[in-house]
Amino acid sequence: MKNKWLMFLMGLGMAVVVGFLSHFMFYTTGEDQTLQMHTWLGLTVAAILTLFIYTFLYKDNPLYKFAEHLLVGTSAGYYLVVYYHNSVKPNMIDQIVAGFQQIGQMRAEGTFNFVDGILTNAGIWAIVPGIIGFLILFRLSRKLGWLARYSFGFYIGTAMGMYIPVGFQASIVEQIRGTIVHSAAAEPTPVFNLVYFGEFFSHPTWGGFVQAISGPLIIVGIFCTLIYFFFSKEHTGVFGAFGKVGIWFLMVGFGASFGATVMARISLLIGRMDFLINDWFKGLILPLFGGG
Amino acid sequence: MYKILNAFLKINRRWIFLLVLLGVLIPLVLGKGLTRSYPGAEVVKVYDFLNNLEEGDIIILSMDYDPATIPELNPMARALLRQCFNKGIRVVSLTLHPAGPGVVITLVDELLREYSQPGVNPDGSVRPVREYGEDIVFLGYKVGTAVNILALGEDVRLSWPQDYAGVELPAYGSDPTQTTLPLMCDVQNYNDVKCVVTISGTRIPEYWVAYGYQRYHVKVATGCTAVMFADFYPYLQTGQMIGLIPGMKGAADYEELINRPARAMVGMLPQSIVHLMIVGFIILGNIAYFIVRRWEKRGGGDR
C-alpha cells in the first residue's frame, strides 16, 4: 500500500481527536451551574451524530457509515472495561492478591497450614475462574485450540443445570397453576368459575357474558396452542382443527402485541425529536443567534 | 384508477417515513400536549400500593434500563420518584443493567436538584427537601442479574459494599448519625423493604420475579416498555407482580395519578396522531388491496 503512512497518520489523528473530545469538550457543567462551552459541544456532537444516523432512512451513505463505525468502535470495548472494573478486578485480581498476602502473613507468623491457607482461602479459589477464562485464550493457537472447549463445557453445563429447575418452576409449574386459578387476588379464584355463569344466567348482561366466558376461553386457548405445538402427530381431522384454533389464538396474540408495541416505538422517536428540538436546537443553537 | 391504487400499494416506504416524521415533528415544534389521560387498572395498583405506604417506609427502585429506552422509562421513574419524595418514602436505587448507571445518576441528580429547596409543587402541594443518603441512595451496577437479586435477599452489602460514589455502606442497625448514608442503616435485605419496583425494557423483571419473589417473597412491581407489557401480563395474573406500568401511556397515567403532567403527557399527542395515521394506512391499504384483487380476478387490468 502506498498510502499506508497516510492511513497510519489519519488513524492517529482520529484517535487524538476522539481522545481530545472525550477529555475536554464534554466536560460537564461548571460550579455555577451555567452551561459550559464543553457541554455545548458535547450535545452538538450528539445531535450531529443523531442526524447522521437518520440519513440511513433515505439510503446508505458515508455519513451513516461514519456514525455506524464510530458506534461499533466506541461500544465494542465498553463492556470489557466495565466488566474489568466491576468484576474481574474486585472478584479476581484483588482477591488473589489478598489471598497471597494472607498466606505470606501466615507463613511469617508460622501459622500456615493447608486447610486455612489454601483450602478455605477465597483468594486461592479466585484463581479458578482465571484459569477457566485463560483456557479460552488458547483459541488463538491452532494446536491447543481445543482447550477452550473445557471452558465452554464448564460455562454451558453450569448454565443448563441452573436453567432446568428454574425452567420447571417458572415456565411449567407456575403456568399450570396460572391456568387453574387467578392467583393475583389474596384468595385465588378459579379460572373456570361457575359463579360467573350463575350471575350471567340470573341477570344476563353483556359484561356478565364476557366475564363468564373469559376463563373458559383462556383454557381453550392454552390447550389449542399446546396442540399446535404437537410435533409427533399429524395435524389432520379434529386434532388438526384444534391446532388451527391454536394458530388463531397465536395470531390474535401477535396482533395484539404488535398493536401494543407501536406506542413504545413512537415514544422513542419522540424522545429523539425532543432532544433535537428542545435540548439542542432551542436550547443551544437558537440562543447563539439571540433567539430562544 | 387501477394504476393509482397499485402504485399506492407499492408506495415507496420513504413517503411513509416522511409522514411519520411530520406527525411527530409538528406537534412537538408547536409544543402542544394532551391535557388528560385515563389510567388503566394495572397502573392504579402500583400507585395505590405506594400511596398506602407510610412515611419512612423503604422501597427498592431497580432502574434496569439503558439510554435507548430513556424516552419511555424515564418519565415513569421520574413520576415514581416524585411520588416517593412527596410522600417521604425512602428509596434504595440500583441498576442491574450494565449501561444503567449513567441514566440513573442523571435522573437522581435532576430530582435531587428539584427537591433541594423547600417549595411548592405545581399542583399546590408542599414540596419537601430530600437529600442523598437520607431519602435516596444509589448503589450502582454490579455484574450478574440473578446473583445480585439473590444477594439482596441475604444482605445488600454482599453485592454492594459501597454506594455508587464509593462511600462504604454503614453496618445494618448502626448509628445513623455516624454516616453519610443513614438510610442504609435500616436496610439489610428484603425484610426491610416494602417492595421492589423494577423499571426495565428487558427481561430483568422476570429475574426479579423468579429470584426475588419466588425465593424471598418480596413484592415486585414493574414498569416496562409497551412492548414488554403483554409479556408480563401472565405474571400480573398469577400474582407474581403487584402491578405494571406499561410504556409512555403508563407514564402519562402515572403523571395523571400524582397530579403532575410532564413529558409523558406532552408525548401522548404525537402518539395519538401517528397511531391514527398507521391505522388509516392499514385500512386504506386493505381497501386498495381488495379492489385491485377484484379487478385482477375479473381479468381486468390497465384501465
Next chain:
Amino acid sequence: MRREVPVLICAIMGVAMIIQFFIPHPVSQAIYKTVIKWFIIIVTFAMVLGLLSLTRMHLTKLRRGDKDWFFSLVTISSLFVNLLVGFFSFRITDSFIFEGLKVPFNFFTISFATGLAAGSPFMNLFDYIQVPMQATMFSLLAFFIASASFRTFRARTVEATLLLVAALIVMVGRVPVGHMISTSIPALSDWILVNPNMAAKRGIMIGVGLGGISMALKIILGIERSWLGGGGE
C-alpha cells in the same frame, strides 16, 4: 481428551447445579454464588478474543485498501481510544488563568480517576457518543413499524385477518383517542391483551419451557453436542 472431557465437565456441572437447587445448605448456596461470579470473569476473557476478531477484520480491510477503508480506520481508532481511557483513566480538570484568558485544562495536574466515575473521559464517550446514537438507532423503529404494518397487514387469509384486526383494536385502544371514541374500545383492547393474548403466550411459554428443558437435559446427557462443533466423533 478433546471432546469427552468437555462433555464430562458439562455434565458434572449441570447435574451439580440441578442438585444445588434443592439444597438450602450453606455450602450449596456458596457454590451457587461463587459460580455466578465466575461467569462474568470467563466472559471477560472471551471478550478479549471478540475484540481481536473485530480488530483483525478491520485491519484486513485497511491492508487491502478496501473502498471503505476510512471507516475501518474510524472503528479501530475509536476502539483504541475507548480502551485507553477506560483502563488508564485520568482527567485533566484544573483550569487556570493565562494572561487573562481562562484555559479549561492544565496538562501539569493530571488526576487519576477510575474509568467508570461520572465525568471521566470513558463515561463522556459513553454519554455523548454511544448513548445518542443507540437511542437514534432504536428510534428508527418508529418508521419501520409504520412501513411494516402498511406493507404486510393485508387480510389475505383468516390468520392474517385475525392478526390485523387485533392489531387495529389494540392500537386504537392504547391511545386516549380510543377512549374518546368509545370507552369500550380500551376495554376491548385490554381484554384482548389479557385473555386471548395471554392464552397464546402461556401456550408458547409452556412449549418453550419444555423444549428448553429437553435441550438442556440433552446437553447435560451429552446427546446434543452442537456447542462442541457438531455431533461427530
Next chain:
Amino acid sequence: MGLRAESRSWGIGIFLVLTLFFIPALASAKEPAPPESGEAKVEAPTPEGETVSPLGYPLNFTAVDNPNDDGMKIKLTWELSPGDQPELGKKENPVKGYRVSRLGPEEAEWQLVTVQPPGIAYFLDEGTEEFPLENDVLYDYKIEVVGEGEILSPPIVQKGIVSSQQFFNTDRINILVCVIAYLCILLFYIFRARKGHELFVRRIAGLDAVDEAIGRATEMGRPILFITGLHDVADISTIAAITILGKVARKTAEYETPLLVPNYDPMVMLVAQETVKQAYLEGGHPDAYSDDMVFFLTTSQFGFVAAVDGIMVREKPATNFYMGYYYAESLILAETGADTGAIQIAGTDSVTQLPFFITSCDYTIIGEELYAASAYLSKEPLQLGSLKAQDFAKVIIGVLMLTGIAATLFGWMWVVDLFIAR
C-alpha cells in the same frame, strides 16, 4: 458405539448420582424433629388467674426451626394480644410492642432479640453479630407485651428450640418430581427411538424452506447472513440457533456459498466458530473456512444492529437467518432485510418479538419449533425421541391442568397448592 453406549452410560450414571444424593437428603428431611422443638404445648397463663393486665397476653406463642434453609434461623409466631388494637393508632394503642428475648444454654441472662411493633405477630430470629444464633443448640425464648412506660405483661416462655440446617428444600418437592419424571420420560423415549421405532414429525414450514433459501443464495451468487441472537451462550435459544447454524453451514460448505455470521456475544462467536469450522470439515471443504466468516461486532444492542444493517445494504445477502433470542431490534433487522430483497427466515422463542418476525419475514419458526429444529433437521432417532418426550409431557401437563380445573369445581384447593412454585 460411541454416542449410543456413551449416552446410555451417562443416563445410568446420572440416575445413580441423583438417587445416591437424594436418598440421604430425603432421609434427613424426614428426620423427626427434636422432641422439645417448638410444637410442645405451652401453658399460657390465663388472664382470669391473675390481675388482668390491660395489655393482655400474646396467645399461642410458638418457636420452631425455620424450615428449608441453611440453618441459624428460628421462626417465632404468636397471636396478637387481645389488648393490641392497631386500629387505634400508635398513641392510643395500649400495646407498644412485643419484646422477644432469647436464652442460650450457657448464658445467665436473657438477651433481647427484638421488639416487634404492635399488630405484628411474626419474627424470624437470625441472630445478631453480638448474640449469634448457632445450629444444634438448645435455646429458650420469652415474649412479653410492652406497654406505656416499659410496663410488661407476664412473660410467656418456650423452652428447648433447636435451629438446624436442612439438606433438602421440601418446598421444592414438586419441582424435583417434575425434573425426575421428565428425565424418565426423556430417557424412555430416547431409548425407544434407538430401538428403531418409527417416529413421525409434523412439517415445520420454516425449516423446510432452509434448503430453498440456501439454493437461492447460491444461484444468485450472494452471501447468506446468519445471526444467532442477542443472548449469551448460556441461553438455550442461542444453542438451538448454533445447532441450526451447523446445518446451514454444512450446506453452504457443499455449495460454496459465502456465509456471514456477525456476533453480538464473544462467547457465542467462539462456539459458533467451532461449529462452522466442524461443518466445513464435514462438508468436505475445510480450507474454505476462515475465522473471518464468524466475527464479532459489539455487545451494544444498537451498535450491533447498525453494523448488521450496514452489512445488509452493502453486501446484499440473498438470505437472512435470524435465530435465537431477540429484543426490539428484530424489526429493524427484518425491515432492512426485506428492503434489500432477501428471503428471510426467523426463529425465536422471544414472545415479544414473534409478531414482528411473523409480519416481516417470509418464514417464522415459533417458540418450541426452534428447539425442535435440531431434531427435525438431523432426523437422528435420539433427537426425535426427545420430541416425542416433549409431546408426552404436554399431554401430562394437559391432564394436570384439567385435574386442577375439575378440583376447583369441587373446591379442593389443596390440589392447586401442589403447583405453588417456591
